[in-house]
Amino acid sequence: MGGSAPTPAQRLALARLADVLVAEGPGIPSASAVGVAGDLLDRCLVAAPSFSEPLLALLDEVPTGGLDDFVRWLEVERPGDFAVLSTTVVAAYYLSEEVRELIGYPGQQPSPLSVAAEPDYLDLLERVYERHPGYRGYT
């Protein structure tokens, strides 16, 4: 992980901010409920080490109340910090196995393709061929 590991206070701050961005929806949990501030955060910071410093500095400034206003203020006044925060939360959220299952995302898994069968679009292609005027300019 780039820089130091998040402290418990920083994790708590992230969990609170994260729910402003990713609230509970119909049949799907909020960001903090799937643990974005735990292991998932650590994995994001390994994959994107340059986030560590600005994110942890930001988490040290989080106020105790008025979180909603704070996040909106960040978006307008400090778009760079907002981008680091929101990207981390979204990335961590979709690393959660529970969320992946709920949205039907297996990840970028291998799945062999088959070229054995004849393509099923040859009738459409024939029409392309018939109506095309042909290329120009060949020498």
Added chain:
Amino acid sequence: MAIFSKVYYFNMVMQGHQSNVVIIGAGASGSVAALRLAAAGFEVVCLEQGDWVGPADYMGAQPEAELAWIERWNPDPNARQGWADYPLTGDADVRPVMYNGVGGGLVQWAAMWQPLLASDFRVRTLDGVADDWPISWGDLADAYAQVAGDMSVSGLGGDPALPEMNPYPNPPIPIGKIGRVAAEGMDRLGWHWWPGANAIASRRHRGLQACQRRGTCMTGCPENAKATPSLTHWPSAQAAGARLVTGVRVTEIPVDERGRVRGTVYRDRDGVEHFQPAQVVMLAANAVGTARLLLLSVSSRFPGGLANSSGLVGRRLMQHPYRTVTVVCDEPLDSWQGPWGQNIYSLEFAETHPDRDFLRGAKWMVMPHGGPMFAVAEYQEAHRHEGFEAVWGANFHRAANEVFGHAFTWGIQAEDLPEHDNRVLLDPSECDSSGLPAARIEYRVSENTRRMLDFNVARAVEAAEASGAVSTMVRDIWPTGIGHVLGTTRMGDDPESSVVDRWCRAHDVPNLYVIDGGVFVTGGSANPTATIMANALRVTDHMIEARASQKVP
């Protein structure tokens, strides 16, 4: 030594495996030349500023794959900021992206394989604009076929928009659900489409494994299924004796008193300077890197930069300005699945048409839409103007519900005509990790290109509707480019209006060649690499054939 005996010497030592061609850059074009020359018995040294990369470095097999695009595998060198990534500065409507390492742009490319149109070589004659190339489609026909074989291309021949070609070595990759939906829309409108050709193996072929549809092609293929020179060219080139030196940056190409290049000066990562003598130098550092290096190589004989008597080095930069129309459908399309090449493409609007208010045209291609992070990013970009609540909080999940797995993208790349003031310069203050001036990019999107893109985007929205889209998300011109950099050392017969001749030898310097995308006279709208590699092969073969008359220092 008299010229005659020097030429004779070059010829002899080449035959005796002792001669010396230095290639700068181990990307698409440099790899082609290195393999061909080494196989023909030349002693070849290739100098590359970046490193070897391979499946152990790629993150496509890890759950964090999507996040990797933002950092280590960001296509923008200014974001990656590795040692090999020289900064790109300046005020540009479109700023290039590239990868610097063994394979060059072909480490991260989408592997879309697209020969130019026949008309692309004759735009002045046919459309009264820009310039004709000094060569024709026919001059590249054999080389197109050869490089398609070397790159294990999977595709279907017979596209009536293109001259007849040899069959591709592998059957086309299935067009998938997204290709089918898009093709049906085009069919309803009576518009051209064709299954995409991609340098991705649809079955095991030569050094490549069969594609596993991970869809992480642009952060490097973890399955070794996408063609990239470290798999397709370097193993054979090295076996034939080519030497590839990585982690070194060429800083200057010095000349002798007769104006012939003597070799290259380069620095390693400790800042130590070295000299690599050469009888012939081939520049393959891409249209930005090559222009930069020529401009850096000033001498009393070439005060405006090496090979720059025309004043054109760095000018006429073309980049295929790019817009997208993302098509959202009701039905599940599993559109995170790869490959992230082109499922289908269209050349319906690629040619000049008298009823349109612009000249030349654009190519379209259908691509997947990635995982949930991509869906969120694009959904938020399209809806951000509606306010915070529209995209965050409880509404955050709309992107995953409506877009993720249900969308595909029509990418639209425009043929931008060469403009004198779109160019690469040396930055007056910012430097790279070797202390060399950064490449400064000045680039404006012309009115012709803007009209072309507006027209094509409107048609793509119609195509989306014909495909049964429930909504579309339209993006404006991408401010970072798509990795296509062309035109800064154009080829031509007239030394006053071109930098290299039809064999890509510098008009001003008889033992200096440029073989990368810089030599394009116009850019067409096709993804350029098929043509860059075919042309590099054509030129290298000619150099080998004509070695008896090659002038050397």
